[in-house]
Amino acid sequence: MFINADFGRQVIIPSDTLPWVASPVAGVERRMLDRIGGEKARATTIVRYAPGSGFTEHAHAGGEEILVLDGVFSDENGDYPAGTYIRNPSGSSHTPFSKNGCTLFVKLHQFDHDDVTQIRIDTLQATWYSGVTPGLSVLPLHAHGTENVALVRWAPGTHFNRHRHWGGEEILVLEGTFQDEHGIYPAGTWMRSPHLSGHTPFSVEGCLIYVKTGHLLLAAEQFHDEAIRAMA
Numbered sequence: 001m002f003i004n005a006d007f008g009r010q011v012i013i014p015s016d017t018l019p020w021v022a023s024p025v026a027g028v029e030r031r032m033l034d035r036i037g038g039e040k041a042r043a044t045t046i047v048r049y050a051p052g053s054g055f056t057e058h059a060h061a062g063g064e065e066i067l068v069l070d071g072v073f074s075d076e077n078g079d080y081p082a083g084t085y086i087r088n089p090s091g092s093s094h095t096p097f098s099k100n101g102c103t104l105f106v107k108l109h110q111f112d113h114d115d116v117t118q119i120r121i122d123t124l125q126a127t128w129y130s131g132v133t134p135g136l137s138v139l140p141l142h143a144h145g146t147e148n149v150a151l152v153r154w155a156p157g158t159h160f161n162r163h164r165h166w167g168g169e170e171i172l173v174l175e176g177t178f179q180d181e182h183g184i185y186p187a188g189t190w191m192r193s194p195h196l197s198g199h200t201p202f203s204v205e206g207c208l209i210y211v212k213t214g215h216l217l218l219a220a221e222q223f224h225d226e227a228i229r230a231m232a
């Protein structure tokens with residue numbers, strides 16, 4: 001299965017409009033944003049657990065990155081309320097479930113081979129920093145090689161400089177409305193912009209976004225090869 005698998009092209013999806021697709025597990029559904037592979041895939045997905053649903057134990061070949069968007073996600077190690085950022089590297093495994101239901105942003109099979117840090121961050125309790133432009137505050141979540149992950153809050157009326165994306169940029173708008181000279185992106189919008197793309201972003205209303213940069217350096221064919229290796 002290939003969904004938005006050409007990483008040289010920009011993709012902008014209002015994720016709220018996508019259909020929920022059943023997973024092999026009862027009560028767990030997903031909205032597929034990008035995907036190379038079948039049930040084991042290099043994939044970016046919004047996943048919804050119905051109350052009382054859970055997955056069987058699984059390992060994380062290629063790693064698993066999660067931002068809890070809504071509700072409470074759980075596994076045998078703990079409970080992770082909305083706002084929790086989780087990285088489960090290759091070699092880890094768990095049995096996830098949700099007692100009262102939850103919605104997650106999940107990226108699978110996308111860790112560098114030597115990115116083995118296990119991370120749990122409660123973004124609602126963590127310390128935020130001032131950004132390079134007035135009106136921006138930043139919560140760094142992870143950095144490895146050229147890849148950087150952060151939450152960025154834009155105060156109403158914040159404008160940022162024109163910039164290019166070395167290694168691409170991926171954004172999920174979590175709250176409010178993000179904008180640039182090309183469009184208006186309300187909460188739920190997922191954007192993946194390729195290596196060396198550029199824009200001049202701003203926010204009239206203010207917003208909170210998840211941002212990952214520097215992870216799309218490989219050509220599309222290499223992503224296919226990497227994904228196939230990670231799934232083997």
Ligand SMILES: [Fe+2]
Binds near residue numbers: 058060088094096
């Ligand atoms: Fe998992």
Ligand SMILES: [Fe+2]
Binds near residue numbers: 163165169199201
């Ligand atoms: Fe950008």
